[in-house]
Amino acid sequence: MVVGYADPEDQEIAAFVAAAFAYGRVEGVIASARRILEALGEHPARGLREGRHRAGRFLPGFRHRWNGEEDVRGLCEAAARAWELHGSLGGALLARRRDAADFETALARWVGDLRGFAGEVVPLSRGLRFLLPDPVLGGTCKRWRLFLRWMIRPADGMDLGHWNAMLSPSELLLPLDAHWTRIGPRLGWTRRRTPGRGMAADLTAALRRIAPEDPLRYDFAICHLGITGACPPRLETRHCMACPLSPFCATGRRRLRRAGARLLEPGERVG
Numbered sequence: 001m002v003v004g005y006a007d008p009e010d011q012e013i014a015a016f017v018a019a020a021f022a023y024g025r026v027e028g029v030i031a032s033a034r035r036i037l038e039a040l041g042e043h044p045a046r047g048l049r050e051g052r053h054r055a056g057r058f059l060p061g062f063r064h065r066w067n068g069e070e071d072v073r074g075l076c077e078a079a080a081r082a083w084e085l086h087g088s089l090g091g092a093l094l095a096r097r098r099d100a101a102d103f104e105t106a107l108a109r110w111v112g113d114l115r116g117f118a119g120e121v122v123p124l125s126r127g128l129r130f131l132l133p134d135p136v137l138g139g140t141c142k143r144w145r146l147f148l149r150w151m152i153r154p155a156d157g158m159d160l161g162h163w164n165a166m167l168s169p170s171e172l173l174l175p176l177d178a179h180w181t182r183i184g185p186r187l188g189w190t191r192r193r194t195p196g197r198g199m200a201a202d203l204t205a206a207l208r209r210i211a212p213e214d215p216l217r218y219d220f221a222i223c224h225l226g227i228t229g230a231c232p233p234r235l236e237t238r239h240c241m242a243c244p245l246s247p248f249c250a251t252g253r254r255r256l257r258r259a260g261a262r263l264l265e266p267g268e269r270v271g
């Protein structure tokens with residue numbers, strides 16, 4: 001959906017909307033994001049600048065779980081004002097990064113700005129605060145982390161890289177999801193069993209040891225082991241025998257050693 005737009009500005013707003021609504025079933029997420037973007041017109045960035053979201057009946061009857069039309073209006077206003085003042089959402093984050101000691105402080109201030117802009121046109125409801133989560137409150141803010149990864153990591157077919165020239169991928173935090181929560185401890189990269197900021201920080205630190213300048217470089221590849229079922233919740237030794245990560249994985253090494261098994265060659269099957 002995001003790369004369906006050719007213009008980087010349209011991609012930025014499409015990614016912002018898609019990330020904000022990236023909760024619940026995938027089909028519902030796509031349908032809601034599509035509906036919002038279509039209401040902004042063929043070029044959502046232009047629609048935002050023209051203030052289409054301020055029209056009385058912008059998204060009549062819109063509902064995505066607990067979010068309604070007014071929440072979307074606030075979300076769009078936040079982006080529109082950031083663009084007006086800084087040229088892009090990334091420009092607004094860069095402005096905050098320049099006067100903050102670290103990225104997390106800058107991120108918290110940027111979110112505070114966005115909430116402030118939104119709150120000028122609609123009530124800052126619980127639903128709207130959910131769309132613009134505050135990192136200071138201690139959650140992992142997975143949807144922000146996803147959006148930031150898309151925008152800041154170099155363009156590689158998965159991520160867009162539109163902010164790569166102004167913000168460093170070395171400061172990104174892992175978008176911790178259910179797959180990472182399972183695979184990260186198996187790899188031996190964290191002792192924590194409860195998902196949260198601490199686990200995201202542990203796993204990011206481990207990834208940073210592999211790729212200091214771009215720790216999230218292997219995020220998708222490792223997460224994909226979970227998505228495809230290669231490292232499933234009910235793990236068996238045969239999974240580790242076929243897994244290219246097993247030489248580097250605490251669980252994989254242990255399982256192969258105990259079973260007297262080895263990593264299979266590409267194309268080889270368990271006998």
Ligand code: SF4
Pocket residue numbers: 183186187225230231232235239240243244245246249250251252253
């Ligand atoms: S080696 Fe086994 S436990 Fe480790 S990531 Fe691969 S499948 Fe999962």
